Amino acid sequence: AALVQKVQNCLKEEAWIKNPSVEVFLAALRRRLDACVDGKLANAVTNIHVKREDKSRNLDREFYEKKLPELCKNLQRMTMPVFNQMLPDLIKAVMQEMSSVPDENCRPRCEARCPACGSICYHAKGHSAAKHNTIHQPAGLAGHKWFRKIALVERSCLQCLETAVRMVREDGARVIPFSEFDKEYPEWDMPTSNEASAIQMREWIFFRYQRELVDYFNARRAGQKFGPAENMPTAYNHDRAQLQARLHNTLRPKFPNEDAWTQFIQLLKTF
Ligand SMILES: [Zn+2]
Ligand SMILES: [Zn+2]
Ligand SMILES: [Zn+2]
Structure with a gap:
């Protein structure tokens, strides 16, 4: 739990909050991880460095399409039993952190369930809409x-x-x-x-x-x-095939490439 706290603190680096670009974020995160947590984690982040001259391109796209998968691969290659142990705590901490971001699309979902059918509210956590709403189920x-x-x-x-x-x-x-x-x-x-x-x-x-x-x-x-x-x-x-096709058409465009999509499907199968 102490380690989670440390990583969380690294994410709150001031420079990044003042100047929220991927580049500044990564540099700050690398520095803080090295200083306060673990050199190995910091090295993993080094591999996703975004060059200054890339500014003309869409940095976010670059980050999510190429750099982030690279980071994940590097993290997987490392033996970090401590990291794996703290993962549930870390996920909880990130969810907590994300609950208060201004953009409701980025927040976790509201957890209220319809008292009459159990369907879960489709708004964001702490939504600005005055009332809960849902698509009611049988x-x-x-x-x-x-x-x-x-x-x-x-x-x-x-x-x-x-x-x-x-x-x-x-x-x-x-x-x-x-x-x-x-x-x-x-x-x-x-x-x-x-x-x-x-x-x-x-x-x-x-x-x-x-x-x-x-x-x-x-x-x-x-x-x-x-x-x-x-x-x-x-x-x-x-019709099952139709449902499947509709679900595919809704979800697939949210993934940048076939690899990311396959990864998501594999993740689903572990539940
Ligand atoms: Zn957003
Ligand atoms: Zn209902
Ligand atoms: Zn709600």
């Missing part, structure tokens, strides 16, 4: 059942709103129409029909993995009984 994915039944709820909050479903709270003591969703949950925006296609993957998972979901909730929520959805919409059985 509520059964979060283990919600129809009142006095064991069947998982196949509808999303938006569908519940559109079909005038009422939510039952406190074991039947209160019944609230979904049209009062934003009164019941004042921290949340009313469900709206934006990006309908974004929820198709969740619908497909709900359709395809009913048995697994039922087993999952039965195993984890003692004293409750869960069963499969009774009115599963066949529309949830989306």
Whole structure:
């Protein structure tokens, strides 16, 4: 933890905060790592030095496309058991640090979940938007059942709103129409029909993995009984190849080259 603190302090180098360019950042980081942490780490950073005459080019692009992968390769080649041990702490520290950057796109995501369907808020952590919002999912994915039944709820909050479903709270003591969703949950925006296609993957998972979901909730929520959805919409059985293609088209452009993309896919497979 002390080492994490040290690396973090290196990232707070004044020169870099005053003049935030990749070049200044790297130079400062190299100097600080060498002085306060570990010469090996500093050497790794030396390899990603960006030359002054490269200024005319897009330095950020240069950095992310070429230098950063180089740095990662160098870091991997080193035997740094201490570094590996502190990685979880370091990741936590970086997330913490990133939580307060002004650009909301760069922050970790808000962690609030819709109280009615469990879908996670799509805004940034500490967002400027007054209320949480999400693309609501089939509520059964979060283990919600129809009142006095064991069947998982196949509808999303938006569908519940559109079909005038009422939510039952406190074991039947209160019944609230979904049209009062934003009164019941004042921290949340009313469900709206934006990006309908974004929820198709969740619908497909709900359709395809009913048995697994039922087993999952039965195993984890003692004293409750869960069963499969009774009115599963066949529309949830989306075409897998189409979903896959859409996901690919959304994500692939965010990666600078095939190598980075392959690395990402491999990382996903480790979860
Ligand atoms: Zn940004
Ligand atoms: Zn919801
Ligand atoms: Zn939120």
